[in-house]
Amino acid sequence: MKGVEKMELEMIKCHGSGNDFIIIDEINGHVVDSEEERVSLSQILCDRNGPVGSDGILFVQESEACDARMRMFNTDGSEAEMCGNGLRCVARYAVEKTGRTQLVIETMKANLSVRQTEELYPGLATFEVAIEPVSLNPATLPLKTMDNPHIEAPITDLDPTLAFTALSVPNPHVVATVNQVPYPDAEKIGRRANEMKNLFPNGVNVSFMKTLGKNRIFVQTYERGVGLTNACGTAMSASSLVSVLTSGNETGEVISVFNPGGMVQTLIDFEDDTYRIKLRGNATYDYRASIHVSLNDRSVKVDSQNVNEDEQRLYEKVAEDAARLAESAI
Numbered sequence: 052m053k054g055v056e057k058m059e060l061e062m063i064k065c066h067g068s069g070n071d072f073i074i075i076d077e078i079n080g081h082v083v084d085s086e087e088e089r090v091s092l093s094q095i096l097c098d099r100n101g102p103v104g105s106d107g108i109l110f111v112q113e114s115e116a117c118d119a120r121m122r123m124f125n126t127d128g129s130e131a132e133m134c135g136n137g138l139r140c141v142a143r144y145a146v147e148k149t150g151r152t153q154l155v156i157e158t159m160k161a162n163l164s165v166r167q168t169e170e171l172y173p174g175l176a177t178f179e180v181a182i183e184p185v186s187l188n189p190a191t192l193p194l195k196t197m198d199n200p201h202i203e204a205p206i207t208d209l210d211p212t213l214a215f216t217a218l219s220v221p222n223p224h225v226v227a228t229v230n231q232v233p234y235p236d237a238e239k240i241g242r243r244a245n246e247m248k249n250l251f252p253n254g255v256n257v258s259f260m261k262t263l264g265k266n267r268i269f270v271q272t273y274e275r276g277v278g279l280t281n282a283c284g285t286a287m288s289a290s291s292l293v294s295v296l297t298s299g300n301e302t303g304e305v306i307s308v309f310n311p312g313g314m315v316q317t318l319i320d321f322e323d324d325t326y327r328i329k330l331r332g333n334a335t336y337d338y339r340a341s342i343h344v345s346l347n348d349r350s351v352k353v354d355s356q357n358v359n360e361d362e363q364r365l366y367e368k369v370a371e372d373a374a375r376l377a378e379s380a381i
């Protein structure tokens with residue numbers, strides 16, 4: 052690999068609903084030299100056997116048109132079009148840097164509004180982000196199917212027993228409505244979907260959604276490029292829309308989305324023939340650290356770590372409350 056082989060980086064370990072990320076600021080901190088280095092950093096730092104470990108890296112960069120730009124890399128080094136939980140973390144980072152509570156962040160496919168919003172639980176930093184553009188056209192995933200739209204229809208080669216809805220928000224998702232969560236075959240089906248390049252040439256995020264009551268759903272997700280995660284913001288947004296299309300939830304009403312890592316809220320609107328989704332939830336900082344990464348031998352050394360115990364403790368309580376609520380409804 053050409054370029055810098057040893058890097059000294061400042062990072063923040065953060066999460067949205069237990070979906071955890073590393074923020075690397077390329078505006079005020081270290082500018083990563085190449086795409087190759089971003090891919091390597093993602094594979095090395097996200098590795099759960101290493102000292103950091105996460106579901107992905109959020110690179111915060113300068114933007115010509117917006118307040119900042121977010122690029123999201125999965126643990127396998129692939130870049131995603133969008134990341135809902137990650138965007139809330141970047142929103143917090145940018146809000147704290149600029150002192151403004153409402154910003155626009157550039158992402159791969161759209162410039163998205165983000166804002167600090169009313170706390171979901173007292174003391175919990177809460178952010179609302181736009182999840183757009185949304186499309187029910189299978190070609191946008193892409194998914195090779197005869198149905199357009201593909202709503203609650205089988206994908207027999209993937210699983211002969213389930214019905215799936217395909218949509219992009221704008222990263223690719225399929226959502227199956229199930230009666231049991233966690234769904235026993237979630238990992239197997241998720242992995243299989245991402246091996247079936249004839250069906251999903253770009254891979255796909257696969258979610259299992261159970262209705263818990265009016266405007267309450269539970270969502271478990273196998274993420275493309277990662278595997279099973281505690282939560283996936285775009286998947287919970289996509290599943291909320293699926294619950295509107297198929298399960299009696301309505302546009303204009305807040306939907307509570309429970310997940311293995313906690314709870315978020317979504318709001319779906321339909322205007323000018325277009326669905327728009329807002330995702331609201333925590334953006335929690337676990338710690339800040341200075342690290343050394345060697346791209347040669349793929350080693351990571353944490354030089355210093357500043358742990359945010361108060362936020363960690365508060366979020367543990369929030370997640371326990373959400374789990375109790377979800378369990379009583381499951």
Ligand SMILES: N[C@@H](CCC[C@H](N)C(=O)O)C(=O)O
Nearest residue numbers: 131134135136222283284285
């Ligand atoms: N966890 C994210 C989505 C991350 C990207 C995803 N794995 C993909 O490849 O599309 C979220 O919160 O949306």
